[in-house]
Amino acid sequence: MSLKPNIKPFTIITCQKYKNEGRKITCLTAYDYSTAKFIDESGIDIILVGDSLSMVALGHSTTHSVTMDEMIHHTKAVARGVKNSLIVADMPFMSYQIDESTAVNNAGRFLKEANAQAVKLEGGSKRITDTVKHCVEAGIPVLGHLGFTPQFLYTLGGYNIQGKNVEATEQILEQALALQESGAFGVVLEMIPEESAKLITESLSIPTIGIGAGRFCSGQILVIDDILGKFTDFTPKFARKYVDLASIIKKAVSEYKEDIISGDFPSASEVFNLGDEELIKLANLDIKK
Numbered sequence: 001m002s003l004k005p006n007i008k009p010f011t012i013i014t015c016q017k018y019k020n021e022g023r024k025i026t027c028l029t030a031y032d033y034s035t036a037k038f039i040d041e042s043g044i045d046i047i048l049v050g051d052s053l054s055m056v057a058l059g060h061s062t063t064h065s066v067t068m069d070e071m072i073h074h075t076k077a078v079a080r081g082v083k084n085s086l087i088v089a090d091m092p093f094m095s096y097q098i099d100e101s102t103a104v105n106n107a108g109r110f111l112k113e114a115n116a117q118a119v120k121l122e123g124g125s126k127r128i129t130d131t132v133k134h135c136v137e138a139g140i141p142v143l144g145h146l147g148f149t150p151q152f153l154y155t156l157g158g159y160n161i162q163g164k165n166v167e168a169t170e171q172i173l174e175q176a177l178a179l180q181e182s183g184a185f186g187v188v189l190e191m192i193p194e195e196s197a198k199l200i201t202e203s204l205s206i207p208t209i210g211i212g213a214g215r216f217c218s219g220q221i222l223v224i225d226d227i228l229g230k231f232t233d234f235t236p237k238f239a240r241k242y243v244d245l246a247s248i249i250k251k252a253v254s255e256y257k258e259d260i261i262s263g264d265f266p267s268a269s270e271v272f273n274l275g276d277e278e279l280i281k282l283a284n285l286d287i288k289k
């Protein structure tokens with residue numbers, strides 16, 4: 001058992017410091033041990049175990065399907081690979097909407113069982129900001145999430161840009177201020193015009209993390225499978241693809257298949273061999289057939 005407290009070099013305090021200094025905060029999602037390890041080693045500040053796990057890693061058609069236990073399972077795997085990045089776990093659909101004690105209890109599970117250092121939840125209604133307050137009072141740092149909030153997919157009528165006029169921008173700003181007031185350490189702004197995100201970022205003292213929210217947020221987040229070109233069901237306009245992993249994986253797998261069929265794999269250098277003495281015994285073995 002480790003006696004070292006689970007304090008990573010990048011904390012919610014560093015996050016605020018970056019905002020104050022105008023230094024960009026870098027974030028990515030992760031869902032498994034090895035990917036999280038590479039992201040951490042690459043120096044990304046925040047790793048979100050997003051409920052996008054539901055779609056990109058588990059193959060569901062929305063984020064609604066992922067369960068608390070699945071989120072805990074994947075957060076544990078991510079945490080095992082991370083030394084420096086702040087780990088934020090996404091509260092899945094219906095894990096915080098029913099009542100406050102269930103919400104705080106579920107949020108606490110991420111810190112207690114899965115080694116996360118913070119949770120994220122969607123929305124900015126009074127009910128949500130009250131929940132944020134209770135979590136923060138219990139010692140659970142919370143990242144808010146406004147704009148397009150995938151758990152409200154059916155309420156929003158699809159993958160639509162939010163805050164498209166001044167009135168809608170004002171509503172998001174009000175909710176962001178309420179989240180700040182409730183003690184959230186930051187707010188994710190998803191799929192809103194960059195002018196709206198700029199206004200919100202400048203109006204808040206806490207950092208904003210943008211995803212499809214333009215250039216002026218305090219930091220940026222994308223889904224790891226999108227930047228690696230590994231999730232091919234759809235690609236949002238804002239998701240920049242840095243590598244086409246889908247093609248690389250398919251090429252490698254096809255070559256492997258061909259090598260097996262042709263007898264090229266395994267080669268002599270990829271097998272285990274008996275020693276000389278055992279080889280002689282093997283040759284003289286009298287097998288009764």
Ligand code: KIV
Nearest residue numbers: 029050051052188222
């Ligand atoms: O689940 C997720 O991946 C998110 C985004 C903000 C990246 O919530």
